[in-house]
Amino acid sequence: MVKSSSKTPDTTAPSMAVDIGGIRMRNPVMVASGTFGYGPEYADLVDLNALGALVVKGIRIAPWDGNPTPRMVEVPGGLVNAIGLQGPGVDGFIADYLPFLRGYEVPVIVNIWGRSLDEYREVAQRLDGVPGIAGIELNISCPNVKEGGLAFGTQPDMARSVIAAVRRATRLPLIPKLSPNVSDIRVFAAIAEAEGADAISLINSYPAMVIDVRTRRPVLANRVGGLSGPAIHPIAVKLVWEAARAVKIPVVGMGGITGPQEALEFLIAGARAVAVGTANFTDPTTALRVRDGIRDYLAEQGMHDIGELIGSLAT
């Protein structure tokens, strides 16, 4: 932009940059793990550099097959998935996807999971110091694997030990991803902060089930899965609001964003960034629409920096 034009505050675009635990993002709109692959899948449709950050599909220490099919079913206002964390493993990710991602400037956040404390630690260690990785999102809230996953995210002691172990294993910004399936989210947010997390993200999908009444069988091969999409949005807003008031570290809000409106709710509730998940399937350009909508809203409200909006809930 030309210097002279930026003198008039009204015509200056509001500043959208945020810092999430040391990860500097051009704008607060990320894409959520598991809904955007590893980057190349959507690269023809979306300018990856226009995203605030890209969170890749969950990976563990070795390749993982995931669940049998069917793995996904649509329900009113969302979908239930039981992919089961299929993935190439950390070495496969580094060899097959990271070189591609290094060609972009977008911060890449790697979502990790494990079946045991050791596995979590090992995958974090393996990623530490690898060029092209901006941070780690620690998935302790996946409803779709039998071992690990959700168990780590719903019991405070286990959450504490896995966050502590991963914290010791990496210098990268660490973002534990919290489960909505707990009675008091503030407990888990506070544990993450106390154990040295740089930020927290929430929510993961909500445990759910769909039955085919003709066959009386569960629709998903895994029987149960995780509900995501607009149906979980108000639940997510409440949890983000509670979590944001319980900790000082930044909060990444997600769950049911389809446009600027839902993202603004998260920011007003106290989230410093947001992530678009299921809506990528409906409209791959959702994150860009959300970004533009937030910018327009800031301008309308006469705000010059996104920081003025974050946590501005009037009560």
Added chain:
Amino acid sequence: MKVETCNISRHETFQGPYRRLILDASGIGCAGVPGQFVHLRIPRLDGAVLRRPFSLYRAGKDGIEVLYKPVGRGTDAMLSMVQGDSLSLIGPLGNGFPVCGKKRTPVLVAGGYGVAPLSFLALTSARPGIIFIGGARADDVLCVDDFKSRGWDVRVTTEDGSLGAKGRVTVAIDAWLQSPESRGDREWYACGPDGLLKAVGERAAANGWNAWLSLDKHMGCGVGACLACVQRVRNADGTEGWVRVCRDGPVFEARSIVW
């Protein structure tokens, strides 16, 4: 691959419960080849988060055509779409059918809407071959004239015997395989229900022929990101793994599929 907003140029009854949808999506139309599909966002489908995949029946500079049959919430809602409606497509997606080898004659097998991509394939085929079209009843046997007008040998079967020979499509295939006319170098292409694809694959493999099967799996993203649409396959090294029907397919060689 692109996201393209287009208008409905025409939406009409094709045959029985099947509808033809003509869309002015020229970007996708110019790029699309037989076997590829579009991921269509159904207008006014409240509460829907997923698009629905449809094979290209025709694609060209004027746009694309698809044939569909209402089978559930989404395709039922499509019935109310009218000329002039705007809708969003992602496409063209997936890989098309491989080209038939020079010295081989194409053998096509279709069930239900599966005939749509095969009709498009016949349009681009260097030479006519034989097509087996199966359906539950006469209404389900589509596009016969598309093939006949191009000199293809069309063999029809219906389960209720209302058109062509009575029985499943495999009955007609097996009878043909017994006859001397089936001898020669063949390349098979099939699109339809899993049972049909499996049967075609077994018969082609028994004769050492390639069979290119277009799979139908429920999809999420359509672009390879969500891993909803995966199919079990045997890799070249003998190990098993998943492939994504949307991105790695939807067309696969029969011998690689683990049913």
